[in-house]
Amino acid sequence: MAENGDAGIGKKRHIKINNTVILFIILAAMFALSSYFGRPFFFSKLNLIPMINNLSFIGIIAAVLTMLMVAGEIDFSIGGNIGLTACLTAVLLESGLPGWLVVIVALLAGAAMGAFNGMLVTVVGVNSIIATIGTMFIWRGIGYTLTNGESRLAMNPVVDYIGRGFVFKIIPFPIVLFIIIFIITYTMMNHSKWGRKIYAVGSNPLASFLSGINVKKVKFIGFLLCGITASLSGLILTSLTAVGMPQHGQGLELVIISSIILGGTALGGGKGTILGTLAGVFILSVLYNFLTIMNVYYFYIQIVQGSVLILVVAAYEIRQSMAIKRV
């Protein structure tokens, strides 16, 4: 399995039928099934635009989080980040700050959160899983404190455009953002020195360190970027719903991390592609959109989300052990 960026033993004859292709086949099948069972509503503007928006705001975080996960760390605090950003935006808008300033402050807040996570993991040395689970609660708690638990209205021309604006009158702004970020992360991972460093750090931190790569810097910047992008997605969500709720983004970690792992990124790092994450995001977005159209009760969808996570990782582990047996 010679995947893009994989430092493993290459069996050249499998290079065409690699995992990303399989994922896109699954995606096509899902799309077909959903459009059949969900007809005629599925293809209507009323459904497609929210689905595209949802896909974009999940995909933006997923793309950047992939970079962090390939480096071997993880960030569970993205949901809390979104909640905090949403509440912060609403509160700042209420106090009269101009829209563009609020956006900048929100992104800076995201950077601060990302930096805090990064420091916890690189400087203090805490395990990233537990550190980010802890910070998730802190961020969300701060969000609750900011709005005193209520949902606050967040309407403003600039902020509204982020989620509900249309470029060239037909393309929703979120997907434009997603395409831009996707192109940037794809180029970074596959065609830049930084991307090579990320893969190196993920595969073998010790060897990378001995080769002169500043492992801590790579990880720290990964967390920082995650924080900023999570805030960006928080702004999109706030704009789409026009309110800042502290509950925004609750449970999102499950979906995002599932889609990244579905896309072929290993939990320990070192393997994974942005393209794969894209496929994973598409598949899960279509799946959850379909379930929502079919009016499935939210908590049952949660059952699906949990099962998908386990199945996805299980499939990955089984493939791993089969590959080892083959060698």
Next chain:
Amino acid sequence: MEKGVKKYSQIMNFLRTPTPTLIGIYIAMMLLFSLASENFLVVQNIKGIFNSFAVYGIIAAGITIVMIGGGFDLSVGSTAGLAGIVSAVLIMDGIEIPTPYVFLIALAIGSLVGLINGLIITKVGINPIITTLGTLAIIRGVCYFWADLNPRIANVFVQNLGRIYLKNVFPITTVYIIVAFIILSLILKFTRFGRDLFTIGGNENLARLAGIPVDRVKIISYVISGFFSAIAGLLLISQLGSGRPEYGTGAELEVLTIVVLGGVVVGGGKGNFLGVFIALVIIQTISNGMVLIDVPVFLRMVVKGALLVLVIAIDAIRSRRHLLLY
């Protein structure tokens, strides 16, 4: 002469464990809160604190076992919720299955969840955190099957389970916790299972090479965790008086804080119940203290998260991980 030296080194070794620090922190906090609020040192309040140990303490018992073996169980809150709501439904007016059977069913549910967790983690080989994160979501969703029923606990025995005070002073729930901790401590110290658990936590590959049935021991630890989560679920519905699908949400956070503060290392291999007990007391006292000094509700959530981060940061520094170069 030799006996004196041995005693001295034993005492020094004990002082190096986290336990004395915890006792110190506790005394400091008691002083702080009694100064800050005149309602703190009242008998009624202290009794209330001790009764609030109930759910978290029992869950902590189970989760400590799992973590000593190197594992992790984030699904404890959901499992408690599931056992709780199923029990509440079964003793409801229309159904009224006899109480002993309901208890057995609840414990079976918890153990079953633990078994599933254990099997997925050992046989399929998925990371415990990811697995239990998935199970957490799945089981929480399952709890909502009964969301439209609204069972109230009319059964007196169940009501008393979590609420009686022995001799009107000592909450019975604290007795449960102490008994559970003592039994588990004995198991850890004197049985093969306990020693194996510590070995697996210390170095899993080494344990495997030494012939320890690693998979079996780990599965049993997850079953124990599920078992205790179910007990906690019963205590939850008893103390809250009804069965709701959202009970137990967020329990993982508090229990994790308690357990890590109590000296249980996240990678496994270290941990003792005395430390966990003192940590339980400390965290619950802080929760109670925050209410008494009128800390706004949502700020308490921030404090709880900050406590967890602080506690794990201290754990990381204690294990010298901050000195790693990469």
